[in-house]
Amino acid sequence: xxxxxxxxxxxxxxxxxxxxxxxxxxxxxxxxxxxxxxxxxxxxxxxxxxxxxxxxxxxxxxxxxxxxxxxxxxxxxxxxxxxxxxxxxxxxxxxxxxxxxxxxxxxxxxxxxxxxxxxxxxxxxxxxxxxxxxxxxxxxxxxxxxxxxxxxxxxxxxxxxxxxxxxxxxxxxxxxxxxxxxxxxxxxxxxxxxxxxxxxxxxxxxxxxxxxxxxxxxxxxxxxxxxxxxxxxxxxxxxxxxxxxxxxxxxxxxxxxxxxxxxxxxxxxxxxxxxxxxxxxxxxxxxxxxxxxxxxxxxxxxxxxxxxxxxxxxxxxxxxxxxxxxxxxxxxxxxxxxxxxx
Numbered sequence: 001x002x003x004x005x006x007x008x009x010x011x012x013x014x015x016x017x018x019x020x021x022x023x024x025x026x027x028x029x030x031x032x033x034x035x036x037x038x039x040x041x042x043x044x045x046x047x048x049x050x051x052x053x054x055x056x057x058x059x060x061x062x063x064x065x066x067x068x069x070x071x072x073x074x075x076x077x078x079x080x081x082x083x084x085x086x087x088x089x090x091x092x093x094x095x096x097x098x099x100x101x102x103x104x105x106x107x108x109x110x111x112x113x114x115x116x117x118x119x120x121x122x123x124x125x126x127x128x129x130x131x132x133x134x135x136x137x138x139x140x141x142x143x144x145x146x147x148x149x150x151x152x153x154x155x156x157x158x159x160x161x162x163x164x165x166x167x168x169x170x171x172x173x174x175x176x177x178x179x180x181x182x183x184x185x186x187x188x189x190x191x192x193x194x195x196x197x198x199x200x201x202x203x204x205x206x207x208x209x210x211x212x213x214x215x216x217x218x219x220x221x222x223x224x225x226x227x228x229x230x231x232x233x234x235x236x237x238x239x240x241x242x243x244x245x246x247x248x249x250x251x252x253x254x255x256x257x258x259x260x261x262x263x264x265x266x267x268x269x270x271x272x273x274x275x276x277x278x279x280x281x282x283x284x285x286x287x288x289x290x291x292x293x294x295x296x297x298x299x300x301x302x303x304x305x306x307x308x309x310x311x312x313x314x315x316x317x318x319x320x321x322x323x324x325x326x327x328x329x330x331x332x333x334x335x336x337x338x339x340x341x342x
Contacts, residue, residue, distance in 0.1 A: 012051060012059055019043035019063035024071050038148030040064065044087045045111060045152060048094025049160055050301055056091025063087060078126035086119035099299070104157055112149060163302075163310075190214060190243075194266050197245040202268060211243040224248075225305050228256040229326055232319065236260060249285070250274045250294040252305040252322055258283060259315040273306070277313075304329065 023039040044063060048056030064074055064083040074080050093111035102110070193211060200206040200219070208227045210218040218238050220227035231239055239260025246253065249265060251273035257265060258281045265278065270287035271294055278285045294303040302310075308325045309318045 012047070012055055015043045015047045015050070015059050016063050016066060019059065020067045020070060023067065023073065036145065036147050037151065038145055040067065040083075040087065041090060041148065041152060042156065044090045045094050045108060045156060046159065048091045048096075048107070048111065049098055050163070051091075051095065052099060052298070052301075053092045053095030056093075056095040057088050058091070060084075060087035060089070060091030078123065082119050082122040082126065085122050086115045089115040089118045104160060105153070108153060108156060112152070116145075194243070194245055198266065198268065201245065201247045207247050209245040210238055211245065212241065217242070224303070225252050225256055225322060226326065228253060228260070229323060232256060232260055233323075248294060249278075249287070250303065250306045251277050252303075252309050252318070254278050254283075255309055255315055255318040256322065259319055271306070273310070 019040050019042075022042065026037060026039050040063060044056065044060045047059035051059065061084055064080060064087055068074055068076060068080050074083050090111045093114045094107050097107040097110050098104075190211075193214060193216070197206070197209040197211070197216065197219075200209070205221050206219055207223055208218075208220050209216055218231070218235075220230075222230075228239075239257070239262055241261060241263050243264045244257060244262050244266070246265065246267045248269045248271075249257075249267040250271040254274040254277040258278070262283065265283060265285040266287075267285065268288045270285065270290050272290065272292050275285065275287070275290070294306050295301070296303050301307075304325055305322055308321045312318050312321070
């Protein structure tokens with residue numbers, strides 16, 4: 001819970017700040033009308049993908065309120081309550097649709113439609129309450145925001161792909177489709193040993209095993225990349241030329257295993273980035289199923305270990321980043337909780 005607050009609040013705060021700053025800069029610095037380019041909508045829609053429905057709702061509600069208080073935009077009435085409803089719906093709907101496995105564009109378009117419906121209904125109520133005609137005012141609102149909508153559909157997918165979130169977060173239950181067998185070779189004693197260790201991993205709490213010369217030389221029950229970090233720090237010789245049986249391999253684990261000099265990997269679950277990295281370094285890997293990415297513990301985004309190495313291919317740099325991430329996470333957890341993060 002401590003780590004969740006530590007990771008959630010800074011990201012939410014940053015997105016709210018950007019949601020206030022970007023419209024202010026585009027409006028006052030470049031003279032671009034906010035009701036045409038909709039700059040405040042960008043960060044709110046992004047928050048749904050990054051923070052989930054609750055975080056998206058929070059950012060969507062707080063951004064227009066704080067912007068109105070600090071910059072005077074949007075005006076307190078009737079635009080502020082209408083935008084609170086619209087942007088809150090954006091963040092909530094985007095996060096909810098994304099977490100339910102909907103595609104990127106479906107999540108965006110679904111949230112946009114729902115948000116505009118909420119805005120239109122609220123504005124209709126305010127306009128009718130003031131005794132004015134409703135139809136033309138609502139039609140003008142929908143038409144004038146078309147340029148901003150187009151920009152959102154073009155730019156947000158690019159941003160999300162750069163963050164490694166171009167597809168819904170995959171999980172073992174929804175995207176992991178087992179294949180008939182983990183191994184591709186004949187049924188010899190080594191395969192039997194590997195299958196036994198995979199059984200320990202899948203059903204008895206073990207997370208990793210190292211095999212050399214037909215003997216299991218190391219096992220660990222810690223989750224994520226923690227066993228690999230400990231091995232590289234204390235016993236790196238165990239990894240050299242070892243056959244590895246692991247539960248989940250992402251890019252972070254793939255980089256550590258490559259740094260350790262392993263010769264072969266067998267895993268239950270393999271991420272897209274993990275496979276691509278191992279293929280680039282010519283390390284054989286077999287997997288029972290594949291996923292797009294490894295989620296964090298809150299199931300609302302990418303694992304922090306994976307995120308820390310997304311933009312690097314350097315093994316030593318990745319090792320340093322992963323150690324720093326582990327220290328940061330452990331500082332906010334008991335040891336037991338820290339092992340659950342990845």
